[in-house]
Amino acid sequence: MRLGFIGTGRMGLPMVRRLAEAGHEVRVPGRSAEKRAALAQEDVQVVTDVPGVGTGADAVLVCVYTDDQVREICLDGGLLDEMPDGSLLVVHTTGSPSTAETIAARGAPRGIHVIDSPVSGGPHDIAAGHVTLFVGGADEAVARIRPVLRSYGDPVLHVGPTGAGQRVKLINNALFAAQIGLLSEAVRLGRRLGVDEAALLGALPHGSSASRALAGVASRGSVAAFAQATSDFLRKDVDVVRKVAAELDGDLGSLDDALDALADTAGWEDAGR
Template sequence: MSALRLGFVGAGRMGGQMVRRLLAAGHEVTVLEASEEARAELAAAGAKATANVADLADAQMVGVCVHTDAQVRSVCLDGGLIDTLAEGAALIVHTTCSPRTVELLGGYAAKRGIAVVDAAISGGPHDIAAGTITLLVGGTAEAFAQVRPFLAAYGDPILHLGALGDGQRIKLLNNAVFAANIGIVGQAVAVAAQLGVAETALLQALEHGSGASRALAGIAGRGSVAGFASAVAEFLGKDLTVVRETAADLGADLGALNDAHAVLAPLLWPAQDA
């Protein structure tokens, strides 16, 4: 496959690993970055780093992996990213955000002949570095085919799950289930204490039983529900907030998932009422 001219916005904890994988695949990558120090680090890694969005004008595809929904809108709309791209280019939104946001971007970009896909992420920086991050993609079949060479640099599996916004919808449900699993284990630990069973003993047994899950593996690795919740609080707390807000905005009832989240909430937001 020939080298592509690519752009990237949000080369942080996750995005930075994506940029490195894209460079390792032989692509030319221009990264939009406000910090002079970060631009120097990106340049040392082989990327073209810039503070000027106009330098992304000739990119065939641009990935966005900023922190929040508001930042996605700011970069793509107020910051002029979509207006900068040429007709025929594609925009890939990795940030966990509202499906309404990517649909808004898609409608605006379509007027300029630019494709948009949402490619939500399930996994961590170590998965990206290994080229095995799970990507949950929404968009047209044509747009998916266009961006697949970009995503293939770090994604496996790459799952095309439906229309634009469906990647975000499914990511939000995935996060809701993951958080609920942690909450359920937390409740089991509370019951175990009532029965005189140590948390460590319970976790060891559950790992080898039918109650095992990825969430449980993380908890057992940290030695306790509280320890694991503390380790993932920054990222899981943000994502769970998005789940709640998006479900309310779309009129969806989380039902029993919400009950499980109530157990977890005091560990993620100790200063707030669950």
């Protein structure tokens, strides 16, 4: 397929490489001479402006850092105007479901289908071709884009209509963050019982309390170290999920207490409330 790709950072660049290796024609923006020079090493076509990646594309994939950047590119930056009628727009950035839904409404008169497909995993998972994708979108649109997503995604999980991918990802990240918060409480309990944190983290992964969060914490040697190492994305996603819950006049229930425990351990001044 003819693809545009916006966001060739730590997550996006290995995606672009996998897409090119799969035989797709990939166009990416390079707005600075430095960026264009770096991208010259890749098997891609480089254009000088962001909307230009959409010209003649069968699909455009967006993998930038924040929800605000997605809105700026897709709603304010002219990308949709450059995309052909009937093309596909995939949003990999974790953000508000309402952003994906708003972009979908904007593209609907021209038959541009929006698929939200936030990622669970890291660059090493993408490079290996087995990053998890939570996909929201119409059945026909998801079926069209699935072979593209399979270039780096496995499993590719279609969880509902546009916006559903973001909802599942936010719940996933809220639960992951809450598990780290619970681990910080478990370490405090261990101290009160006279158990060293290192000994505790060496033992628990072998018991019934084992989890991916625990494995990550144990690999860093302490809850605080893991919380600090993951703060950039965890804090952003916790803020988003709390904002979305507030927009829906809901709350996170008992997850909130665990998220507060994580915020205390990570030293976040604002717990995202």
